Amino acid sequence: MASLEKVLYTARAHTTGGRDGAARTDDGRLDVQLSSPGTSGTGTNPEQLFAAGYSACFIGALKAVGGKLGIAVPQDVAIDAEVDLGTIPNAYGIAARLKISLPGLDREQAQKLVDAAHQVCPYSNATRGNIDVTLTLV
Numbered sequence: 001m002a003s004l005e006k007v008l009y010t011a012r013a014h015t016t017g018g019r020d021g022a023a024r025t026d027d028g029r030l031d032v033q034l035s036s037p038g039t040s041g042t043g044t045n046p047e048q049l050f051a052a053g054y055s056a057c058f059i060g061a062l063k064a065v066g067g068k069l070g071i072a073v074p075q076d077v078a079i080d081a082e083v084d085l086g087t088i089p090n091a092y093g094i095a096a097r098l099k100i101s102l103p104g105l106d107r108e109q110a111q112k113l114v115d116a117a118h119q120v121c122p123y124s125n126a127t128r129g130n131i132d133v134t135l136t137l138v
Contacts, residue, residue: 002125019045037085047083047094054123055081058098061121062113071113074104080138095132102137110137 012026019036022043032049035041059077066073080099085092102110114135118124127133 047085050094051081051083051096054096055079055098057123058100058117058121061117061124065116065120066113069113069116071105071109073113074102076103077101093131096127097134097136099136099138107137
């Protein structure tokens, strides 16, 4: 396990009620109702939040490595993220799929960018070896 050398930011959230509760960040920028997946609740769920967080973070990683590799990341870069919730032996687990769109880049450049981003993205580093993650260029 790699320990942080320097803390750049700390997110703080207060959650009550679990999957059928609410979560709010200390700065008030996020204030959401939570609902279990597949229920009639009107809130979001942890898997949706993870999909949004991972895809946003991965786009940030694409931009960070793009500058270092001399590859301009298209302004209309987009990721469709899917996060599955399922069972594993004696517990629950997740799997993630990122469908990455890099319009205007040739496939070789795009793949080089995705591979490099996957090495530096904090979500990729957190999930590597822990859950199934599939990255697909579309």
